Amino acid sequence: MGKDLVKVGLVGTGTIGGSVVELLKRNGSSINEKIDFKIALGRVADRDVTRLQALKLDKSMLTTEANDVLEDPDIDIVIELIGGLEPARSFITKALENGKYVVTANKDLMATHGEELLALASENNRNIFYEASVGGGIPLIRPLKYSLVADRIQRLVGIVNGTTNYIFTRMAQDELSLEDALSEAQKFGFAEPDPTNDVEGLDAAYKLVIMASLAFGKKADLENISVQGIREVTYEDIVYAREIGCTIKLLAIGEDLPGGLALRVHPTLVPLEHPLSSVLNELNAVFVEAEAVREVMFYGPGAGPLPTATAVLADVVEAARCIRFEVANGVVESKLKETEFVPIDDLKVRFYLRFLAEDRAGIFAALANAFSDEGVSLDMITQKRRVGSMAEIVLVTHEVNEKAFHSALNKVMDTSAIKPEPSIIRLLS
C-alpha cells in the first residue's frame, strides 16, 4: 500500500483551475469518502496574484512560481491548466521527471506532443491523464480506454466543437446568417473574440488526433487530417438540408480502414434519424462504431469550467489510486502503432452541392449528363429559386470517390452556363 494522503498541486488558476479548487472545496470530503483515502490540495501556482487570492485558500499554499509546485517533494500529482504549448510542455516534462503524475486539459499540447510526453511518463513509471482535453465534462477518454478495450473500434464521429454547433443551431432555429449567429455566439461567450480555431475546424482536428490515437491505437497526427471549416455554409444550405431530412453539423470523423487511418473534419449533412442530429447548442457528442458493440454515443457539455473541472478531478482520482495502490497503470498510449493514412481523395462519399446555373430549359438534363459522363451518378437534383438571371440548383450524389467527384465537378463547372464556387457539403454515411 502507498500513501494514505495524496497531495495535489495546481498550475494555472484561470476559469477551469478556479472551478477545480471550488469543486474540491465543495465535494472534497465526499470524494475522499468514496475512495476511502485522502486527496488534498497542496500547492497552487499562478503568475497572477489577484487570481490566486480570489481562491480564498490558505496563503501558505499560494505561489507565483510554477517551479514551487513542480519541485515540491510533497506533491504527488500536478494538474496543468495553463494551456498552450509552452511553458506547459516544459512544466509537464519537469513534473514527470520529478516523479509526479500529471493531469491536464491541454488539447493543443496533447494533440501535438502527446506521444512524446506519454512516452516520457512511461519511462518514469508515471502517467498523464487528459480526460478534460476532449469533450470537457463528457466521460470519453476513460470509456474509450477501458470500456471498449475488448472491442475493435472502426469509426468515430464527433461533434467536438461547441462554438460551431452553437452557430449551426442558432442559424437553424433563428433563421440567422452564419455571421449573425457567430456574433451571437460571441455575445453569449460560446465563441472567442478570435474564433478562427473553432470556425476553421482546427479545434476539432486537435481533438480528433487525441481520440483517434486512443480509439485505434495508432499514431494519428494533425498533418494527416483533412480539415474544412464552416465559413461557407449558408442559411439556405441549412434549409435545403432539412428539406432532405438532414441537419448540418461540423463533424470530426476518424476511420480505421484497411489502408490506414482516414481522418477528416468538415461540415456534414447528418440524417435527422441519427442520434448526432439532436445534439444542439454548445453541447458535444461522440458516436463510436465498433465491431461488437456496434454503436455507442457519449453526450454532454464539451466545455465550460465546472464540467471540465469534473473531468480533471476524475483524472486526479485515477492518478491518486495509482499512487495509493502503487500501480504503474499501463500507459496504453505509448504502444501506439505506426500507421498509413488514407487521404480524403481516396474515400467514397456522398456530396450535397448548391450552385447557380443559367435558368434555361434542359439545364437539369445537361448537368445530370455532364456528371454522369464523369462517372458521378446523382441521387437528386432540384431547382430551388431564381437568383438574378440564374437558377439556384441543389443536387445530391450517390456515393462517389472524392477525387473523381472533384474532377467531374471541375469539368462540369467549367461551362459558361454555371457560376463557379458551389457550396459543397458531404453527407454522413
Place this chain on the structure above:
Amino acid sequence: MGKDLVKVGLVGTGTIGGSVVELLKRNGSSINEKIDFKIALGRVADRDVTRLQALKLDKSMLTTEANDVLEDPDIDIVIELIGGLEPARSFITKALENGKYVVTANKDLMATHGEELLALASENNRNIFYEASVGGGIPLIRPLKYSLVADRIQRLVGIVNGTTNYIFTRMAQDELSLEDALSEAQKFGFAEPDPTNDVEGLDAAYKLVIMASLAFGKKADLENISVQGIREVTYEDIVYAREIGCTIKLLAIGEDLPGGLALRVHPTLVPLEHPLSSVLNELNAVFVEAEAVREVMFYGPGAGPLPTATAVLADVVEAARCIRFEVANGVVESKLKETEFVPIDDLKVRFYLRFLAEDRAGIFAALANAFSDEGVSLDMITQKRRVGSMAEIVLVTHEVNEKAFHSALNKVMDTSAIKPEPSIIRLLS
C-alpha cells in the same frame, strides 16, 4: 507486482457466454497487447454438453460442473452468466470465498442481493464487477463510478428496457397497436415469449436499483420503486403526444431529493427536444443530471450477446488489472448510505390525461372548473374525436402534487358525464 498471466473461468455458456468466448478468441491478443500482460480463459462450465462443445475449445477446459471452475485454484476471475437468483448467488458467494474476483451480467441478482454480495467481496478483499447488468454494451457503471466521482448526481433518467422502447418505436413509426407492436417485437427477438417483466416495467426497475445505488451512493431497493408498465398506452396516446411535441418512452427515473431518494418507472411524455426522445428501436440511453457537469448521456445497445460481452470483458480486464497490480480496488458500493425514500405521491409532476366524456356544450368548462376546484390547474385541454356518443378529451396539467392530482381525478371522474379508466401518462420535466 502480481501475476503475469490472469486466468478466467466462465460459468454459463448461453448466448452471452458464447459471445464472450468468441470475442476472447477474436480479440484476445489485441486485449493482451493493450494491457501488457496476459488474460487467458482457463475453465468453462455449463450443464449443457452440446453448448460446451459448440464453443470449439480444448476439451480439457470444459466441464459440466460449476464447482470445477469455482474451486479451481488456478482461476483468478469467475464470470457468472447463468442469470437468475439461484444457483447464481451461491456460485458467486463460493467464488468470492475462494478468493476470486467476480464479473457478472446478472441484474436480477445485483438488484436484489447486490449489497450483500459486494459486502462479502469487500470482506474477502475482492470485488464484483457488473457493467453488463445495466445497459448491455453501454459504458455506464464505469462512468458513474469513476468519471463522475467529483460531482453530485441529482437525477438519472433512463431508457433501460429495449423491448418497450422497440414497441413504442414501432407503434409510432408503423401506426401499430401495442399488441401488434409486441407481436412484432417477439417475432424479431426483441421481446421474450413471456414479456411480463419488460412490459410491466420490472426489468427497468431492477436496473434502476443498480444505477441509483451507485449514482447516489445510497441503498436503493425494489420495494421503494413506484412501477407502472406500458400496457395501457395506446396508439392514440402516441399520436396526441406528438401533437404536443412529445414522444412516449418507458423511463426509469431516480432523483436524490432533500427528503431522500425518489425512484419510479412509468411511461412518460418526453419532449422532442430532449436527447432521450431520439433513442429509437431496441436502443437504450441514460441521461444523467449532476451539479457540476449539468447533463451527460450514454447511449447504445442495451442488450444483445456481443455488445453485452464487450461489457463483460471490460470488467474482466479491470479485475485482471487488480490482480496484476495487487490492488484491492476500493469497493465503492459497500459504502452505500441508508436513505429515506420519497413516495411518488409526494412528487410534483405534470400529467397527460385522455378519457371519454359526454359530448355536450360546456363540458370543457365543467371539467376545467372541476379540476381547478381541486387545485389542479390545466395547461391544455382539447377534444380529439367522437367515440360513439362520447367525446375523446386530452388534457395536460401544470405541475401538481401527485396525490392531489389523483384525488382531484377521482372526484372529477366520479360524475355521470365521464367514462372511467382514463389513460394517464406523466410528463418529463
